[in-house]
Amino acid sequence: MPSALPVGDAHPYLRAASAGVRHHARALTQQTAPTSADRVHLDVVHAHLTALHQLLDHLAEVTRPPNPAAGRHLATAHTRLWQSAAAVHDAFHLLPAVHETAPDTECHPERLPEGPPVLTICQRHLAASHLVRRKTTPSDLNTPLHGHTTSCSR
Known part of the structure; x- marks a missing residue:
């Protein structure tokens, strides 16, 4: 959904990233044979969420x-985005690796099927969790989004 605000050359990298996500989502819905998410896909989504x-x-x-x-x-959105990243990280570990038959619920970055990249999903998640612990209380992280109202004024 395009923004009603004048765009110009403001924030070109964010616009490009958003366009890339929209393009990928459209491509997934247009596939004739739907495929389930794999660990590589979730790793990329997690990188996007943590950024x-x-x-x-x-x-x-x-x-x-x-x-x-x-x-x-914005702080509430920050918290909800962390909850999304944590859920994607958990889903990553519930998917079986290429060489495994059952999902592994433990975090073992050294055993990633793609090999240990410079920054694995677990390392990235741990780095982001330090920021969360400094700025968010445990009750904020466990509170669902109740009573949140937004008034749209034009």
Whole structure:
């Protein structure tokens, strides 16, 4: 869904990343034989989610002083994005590796079927979790999104 705001050359990398995600989602829905997610796919999605998580963290920090209400909404989005990244990380470990027959629920970055890349999903998840622990309470992480209202004013 395109934005109603003037775009110009503002944030070209974010626009390109969003376009890439939309293109990938369209391509998946247009496949004649649907395929399930694999570990490589979830690793890439997790990398995208953790990058968005870092971006939202920064935006919440700089928005909160001049606009506290908007900053709180961004902080809530930051928390929900972390919950999404954690769920993708958990799903990654529930998928069987190429050489396994049953899913492995333990985190073993050294046994990734793709080999140990420079930054595995588990290392990335651990690095992001340090940020979460510094800025989010456990009750915030476990609270579902209840009573969240947004008023859209034009």
